[in-house]
Amino acid sequence: MRRTMLQSVFLYSCVVALALFTIAPLLWLVTMSISAPTDLTEVPLRWIPSEFDFSRYGALLNIDGGSGERFLSALRNSILTAGGATVIALMLAIPAAYSFSRRGASMVLLFAFLATIMMPPITYILPLYSTFSAFGMLNKTTTLIIVYTAMLLPFATWLMKANIDVLPVEVEQAAFMEGASTSYTIRTVVLPLALPAIAATAMLSFLVAWDEFFYALIFTNDLSAKTLPVAIADFSAGRVTDYGVIASVGVMATLPPAILAICFQKFIVSGLVAGSVKG
Amino acid sequence: MFGRRRKQEKWILLAPAILVLALITLIPLANTFWLSFTDTRISAIPSPVRFIGLENYIYALTDPEFREALYRTLYFTIVSVGLEGILGVAVAVLLNQKFRGHLILRALIILPWAVPTIVNAVAWRLIYHPDYGALNSLLFQLGLISDYRSWIGDPATAMNMVILADVWKNFPLVAYVALAALQTVPADLNKAAAIEGAGPWKRFWSITLPWIMGPLMVVMVLRTIEAFRVFDIIYVMTGGGPADSTKTASFYVYQEYFNYLRSGSGASYAVLVAGISAVLILFYYSSAKRQATGATA
Amino acid sequence: MPENQILSVESLQKTYGDVHVLKDINVAMEPGEFLVLVGPSGCGKSTLLSCISGLTEVSSGTIRIAGRDCTHMEPANRDIAMVFQSYALFPNMSVERNIGFGLEVRKVAEAEKKAKVSEVADLLKIEHLLQRRPAELSGGQRQRVAMGRALVRDPKLFLFDEPLSNLDAKLRVTMRTEIKRIHQATGASIVYVTHDQIEAMTLATRIVVMKDGVVQQIGTPHEIYNKPVNAFVADFMGAPSMNLMKGKATPEEGHIRLEIPTPQGRSVSLIDRKTPSQSFRNGPQDVLIGLRPEAMTDQKLSNGSALQSAECLLEVVEPAGADTYAVIHLGETEAIARLSADAPVQAGEMSSITFDLSKVSYFDISSGNRL
Ligand SMILES: Nc1ncnc2c1ncn2[C@@H]1O[C@H](COP(=O)(O)OP(=O)(O)OP(=O)(O)O)[C@@H](O)[C@H]1O
Ligand SMILES: [Mg+2]
Numbered sequence: 001m002r003r004t005m006l007q008s009v010f011l012y013s014c015v016v017a018l019a020l021f022t023i024a025p026l027l028w029l030v031t032m033s034i035s036a037p038t039d040l041t042e043v044p045l046r047w048i049p050s051e052f053d054f055s056r057y058g059a060l061l062n063i064d065g066g067s068g069e070r071f072l073s074a075l076r077n078s079i080l081t082a083g084g085a086t087v088i089a090l091m092l093a094i095p096a097a098y099s100f101s102r103r104g105a106s107m108v109l110l111f112a113f114l115a116t117i118m119m120p121p122i123t124y125i126l127p128l129y130s131t132f133s134a135f136g137m138l139n140k141t142t143t144l145i146i147v148y149t150a151m152l153l154p155f156a157t158w159l160m161k162a163n164i165d166v167l168p169v170e171v172e173q174a175a176f177m178e179g180a181s182t183s184y185t186i187r188t189v190v191l192p193l194a195l196p197a198i199a200a201t202a203m204l205s206f207l208v209a210w211d212e213f214f215y216a217l218i219f220t221n222d223l224s225a226k227t228l229p230v231a232i233a234d235f236s237a238g239r240v241t242d243y244g245v246i247a248s249v250g251v252m253a254t255l256p257p258a259i260l261a262i263c264f265q266k267f268i269v270s271g272l273v274a275g276s277v278k279g
Numbered sequence: 280m281f282g283r284r285r286k287q288e289k290w291i292l293l294a295p296a297i298l299v300l301a302l303i304t305l306i307p308l309a310n311t312f313w314l315s316f317t318d319t320r321i322s323a324i325p326s327p328v329r330f331i332g333l334e335n336y337i338y339a340l341t342d343p344e345f346r347e348a349l350y351r352t353l354y355f356t357i358v359s360v361g362l363e364g365i366l367g368v369a370v371a372v373l374l375n376q377k378f379r380g381h382l383i384l385r386a387l388i389i390l391p392w393a394v395p396t397i398v399n400a401v402a403w404r405l406i407y408h409p410d411y412g413a414l415n416s417l418l419f420q421l422g423l424i425s426d427y428r429s430w431i432g433d434p435a436t437a438m439n440m441v442i443l444a445d446v447w448k449n450f451p452l453v454a455y456v457a458l459a460a461l462q463t464v465p466a467d468l469n470k471a472a473a474i475e476g477a478g479p480w481k482r483f484w485s486i487t488l489p490w491i492m493g494p495l496m497v498v499m500v501l502r503t504i505e506a507f508r509v510f511d512i513i514y515v516m517t518g519g520g521p522a523d524s525t526k527t528a529s530f531y532v533y534q535e536y537f538n539y540l541r542s543g544s545g546a547s548y549a550v551l552v553a554g555i556s557a558v559l560i561l562f563y564y565s566s567a568k569r570q571a572t573g574a575t576a
Numbered sequence: 577m578p579e580n581q582i583l584s585v586e587s588l589q590k591t592y593g594d595v596h597v598l599k600d601i602n603v604a605m606e607p608g609e610f611l612v613l614v615g616p617s618g619c620g621k622s623t624l625l626s627c628i629s630g631l632t633e634v635s636s637g638t639i640r641i642a643g644r645d646c647t648h649m650e651p652a653n654r655d656i657a658m659v660f661q662s663y664a665l666f667p668n669m670s671v672e673r674n675i676g677f678g679l680e681v682r683k684v685a686e687a688e689k690k691a692k693v694s695e696v697a698d699l700l701k702i703e704h705l706l707q708r709r710p711a712e713l714s715g716g717q718r719q720r721v722a723m724g725r726a727l728v729r730d731p732k733l734f735l736f737d738e739p740l741s742n743l744d745a746k747l748r749v750t751m752r753t754e755i756k757r758i759h760q761a762t763g764a765s766i767v768y769v770t771h772d773q774i775e776a777m778t779l780a781t782r783i784v785v786m787k788d789g790v791v792q793q794i795g796t797p798h799e800i801y802n803k804p805v806n807a808f809v810a811d812f813m814g815a816p817s818m819n820l821m822k823g824k825a826t827p828e829e830g831h832i833r834l835e836i837p838t839p840q841g842r843s844v845s846l847i848d849r850k851t852p853s854q855s856f857r858n859g860p861q862d863v864l865i866g867l868r869p870e871a872m873t874d875q876k877l878s879n880g881s882a883l884q885s886a887e888c889l890l891e892v893v894e895p896a897g898a899d900t901y902a903v904i905h906l907g908e909t910e911a912i913a914r915l916s917a918d919a920p921v922q923a924g925e926m927s928s929i930t931f932d933l934s935k936v937s938y939f940d941i942s943s944g945n946r947l
Pocket of ligand 2: 621622623738
C-alpha cells in the first residue's frame with residue numbers, strides 16, 4: 001500500500017519520537033560520564049560537554065583507587081555470582097527439562113517451579129537470612145550463587161523444556177535402541193542438538209542474575225561479596241559530588257548486557273517472547 | 280522406556296532441581312508462614328518464640344499504613360503495566376510497518392530492557408535531580424516550566440516519576456511480544472477487511488487487537504506479577520519517600536523486617552502480599568494455558 | 577511355540593486412551609525372513625513396529641524375540657536394531673561415530689570397533705564418507721549410514737520403518753535393490769514397514785497386510801497378489817489395483833456363468849470353467865468379480881481354456897510406455913484393462929477384450945470376503 005504524504009510525516013514523527021524516547025536517557029547517561037564535573041552542575045545544563053573527560057573510566061579500572069577498587073571487586077563478584085549461578089542452574093535445569101519433555105513429568109509441577117520465582121522475594125528472605133546467618137554464610141559469593149541458582153532454575157527449565165520438545169525424538173530413540181543410557185543420550189545426543197537453546201538460556205539467565213538486587217542487598221555487606229547493583233546503589237546513595245562517576249559506573253554495568261542483547265538480539269528476543277507468553 | 284524405569288528416571292532427573300527449589304523457596308515459604316503466627320524479632324540474643332495466633336494478621340489488616348502501601352502498590356502496578364501495554368502495542372504496530380531504518384529501531388528498542396534495573400533507577404534519579412537534572416533543564420529550556428522542580432522529592436509527583444522510569448525499562452518486553460503476535464496476523468485478513476471497507480482504525484480494533492490479545496494478556500499479567508513486588512527501583516530512587524508516598528508493599532515488609540526488626544509481624548505482611556501474588560499467578564497460569572491450547576487448536 | 581522363530585507376536589493389543597490402535601495382532605516369523613508390514617496410512621504399522629522395538633509399551637499380549645519373552649524389556653536389551661524413516665542419525669557425530677555408536681556404548685575395543693565399522697562401510701559402499709557429518713550427505717547416503725548403524729551390531733532382528741519414503745522415486749528403486757542385496761548377503765531377519773505396495777511385493781518373503789489395526793492377510797507376495805482374502809487386500813495390493821466389478825454369478829454344471837453389466841445396457845457374459853465352490857451352492861448371486869488389469873487385455877494369451885472375449889467400449893485410453901491402459905465401464909466401476917503398447921485402439925471405440933479367468937477372484941458383495 002502506498003502512503004500519502006501526511007501518513008509518511010506522521011509515521012516518521014512517531015519513529016523519531018520513539019527513537020528519542022528510547023535512546024535519550026542512555027545517551028545522557030553516557031554524556032554525563034564523559035562530561036567535565038563542572039559541566040554537570042551548570043544551570044541550565046550544558047548538553048554538549050565542553051571537553052571529553054574519560055578520566056572516570058580510568059579511575060574505575062584502576063584497582064588502587066577508591067572507586068576503582070569498589071567497582072572492580074563488585075564487577076568480579078557479579079561475574080562470579082551470575083556466571084556460577086548460570087552454570088549450576090543449567091546443569092540442574094537440563095535434566096529437569098528432559099524429564100518434563102520426554103519422561104512425562106507433570107506440567108503442574110513445572111508451573112509450580114515457575115510460581116516460585118513469581119512470588120515476591122520478601123516471602124523467602126527472612127528464613128533464608130536467618131539460616132545463612134546461622135551457618136555463617138552471609139556476605140559470601142557462594143551464598144548468592146545458591147540463591148540465584150534457585151532463582152534461575154525455573155525459567156531455565158521452562159526454556160530448555162520448550163526447546164527439547166521440538167528436537168526430533170527419533171534421534172534419541174535411535175540412541176536408546178543402540179543401547180545408550182538416558183544420561184549418555186542426554187550428554188552425547190541431546191546436549192549437542194540443544195546447544196543454541198542452551199546458549200540462549202544461559203544468556204538470559206546470566207542477564208537475570210546480573211540484574212538481581214534484593215538478595216544481594218540483604219546477603220552482602222562488603223567488597224568481598226557485594227555485586228554491581230548493590231555497589232551502584234551505594235555509589236548513588238553516597239556523598240558523591242561528581243555525578244559523572246555514578247553515570248560511568250552505570251554505563252560500565254550496562255555494557256555487558258547491552259552488548260549481549262545487541263549481538264544476540266534474535267536469540268534473546270525469541271527467548272524472551274517464548275518465556276513470557278507460553279505457559 | 281518402560282513403566283517403572285521411566286517413572287524412576289522422571290524423578291531422578293527432577294530431583295536436583297526439586298531439592299534446590301525446596302530448600303531455597305518452599306521451606307522458607309513455610310517458615311515465613313509459621314513466623315507470621317509468632318512475635319519473633321530479629322536480634323543477636325535468641326529469644327523464645329511465642330505463638331500468638333492471628334494477632335499479627337489482625338494488626339496487619341487493620342493497619343492503615345499497610346493498607347496505604349497496598350494501595351500504592353496497586354496504583355504503581357496498574358498505571359505502569361497499563362502504560363506499558365498501551366505503549367508496547369503502539370510501538371509494536373509502529374515497528375510492524377515498513378520504513379527506512381525499521382530494523383535498526385527494532386534493535387534499539389532492546390536497550391532499555393538490557394539496562395540493569397538499578398542502573399535504570401540511578402540514571403533516572405540523576406535525570407530527575409532537582410538542581411542539575413536533565414528533565415528540569417530540558418523542560419525549562421523548552422519553556423514548559425518556569426521553575427526547577429523536585430520531581431521525586433515531591434510526594435505529589437514522586438510515584439508517577441518512578442512509574443515513568445519503570446515504563447521506560449519495561450515497555451520493550453511488551454512491545455516484542457506484541458510484535459511477535461502481530462507478525463502472525465494473516466495479511467489476507469486485513470486485506471479482506473479493507474475490501475469490506477473497514478478503515479485502519481476499525482481494522483485495528485476488530486482484527487489486529489483481538490488477534491494479539493492472547494499473548495498480550497499473558498505478558499501483561501506477567502508484568503503485573505513483577506510490578507506488584509516492586510522494590511529495587513523504589514529503594515534506589517526514593518527509598519519509599521518522600522512522606523512514604525512511594526512506599527510499596529515489598530518495601531513496607533522490608534522495613535518491618537530490617538529496620539524495625541519485627542520478623543513475626545513482617546512475616547504476616549509478607550504472607551498477605553504472597554497471597555495476593557498467588558492469585559495473580561493463578562490468573563497468569565490460566566491465561567497462559569488458554570493461550571497455549573488456543574494456539575495449538 | 578516353535579523355538580526357532582525369530583519373532584512371535586501373540587494377541588497383541590495397543591490402545592491410546594480409548595483409541596484402539598492394534599487389535600489382537602498375531603504374527604510369527606522364521607529366521608532370515610523379510611517380513612513386510614503394509615497398509616494404508618494410520619493403520620498401525622508404525623505402532624506395531626514400535627511395540628516390537630520396545631519404544632512403545634504394549635497394552636496386552638506377548639512379544640518374543642528369538643524365543644525370549646521381550647514384552648517388558650527395554651529396547652536396548654532386545655538385541656534388535658532399527659532404521660528410522662527420518663534416519664535419526666546423530667547430527668553432531670561423524671558417519672564413523674554414528675555407525676559405531678552402538679559399539680561405543682557397549683565399550684567395544686577401539687580396534688575391533690574400527691574393523692567392524694569399516695566392514696559395514698564396505699558392504700554399504702560408504703567408506704569414503706566416514707569422516708563426514710550427516711548434514712553433508714545426500715538422502716540415499718544417510719539411508720546407508722542408518723543401515724550401517726543397524727548392521728554393525730549384528731542383532732537378531734532388524735526393524736525398518738518406511739526407510740525409503742523420504743527418497744525421490746529413482747533413488748527409492750536403487751535403495752530397494754540395495755536393501756534386497758544386503759538381505760541376501762547377510763541373511764538378516766527383517767521386519768519392514770511401508771505403505772508402498774510395490775516395495776512390499778518386491779522385497780518381502782512374506783507380507784502382512786493391515787487395516788485399522790487388524791491384520792487382514794499374511795502370505796507370500798504371490799499369495800497376496802493372486803489370492804487376496806478380501807476386497808480390501810485385492811484393492812490395496814497391485815498397481816493399478818485389481819478391478820472389482822459387480823456382477824451376477826450363476827453356478828452351472830462344471831462352470832460358473834458371469835454376467836457383468838455395462839452402462840450401455842447390455843452385459844458382458846463370461847464363463848469361468850471351474851467347478852463352482854461351496855460358496856456358490858445357493859444358486860445365482862451378486863458378487864464382486866476381481867480381475868487384475870493384466871487379465872483384461874488385447875493380447876493373445878497362452879492358457880486357452882480360460883480365455884473369453886467380449887466387445888467393450890474403451891472410455892479412456894492412456895498410453896504408458898510399455899503398456900496402454902484403457903478404462904472400461906464394467907460392473908459399476910471403472911475397470912482398467914492392460915493392452916499392448918501399440919494396440920490400435922482409440923477412446924470411444926469398441927474393441928475386443930480378452931478376459932483371462934484363470935486367476936479370477938470372487939468376493940462377497942457385502943462383507944468383501946473371498947468366496
Ligand atoms: N501416541 C499416540 N497417541 C494417540 N494415538 C496415536 C499415537 N500414536 C499413534 N496413534 C494413532 O494410532 C494409529 C496408528 O498410527 P501409526 O503411526 O501406527 O500408523 P501407520 O500405519 O504407521 O501410518 P503411516 O503410514 O501414516 O505412518 C493412528 O490412528 C494414530 O493416530
Ligand atoms: Mg508410520
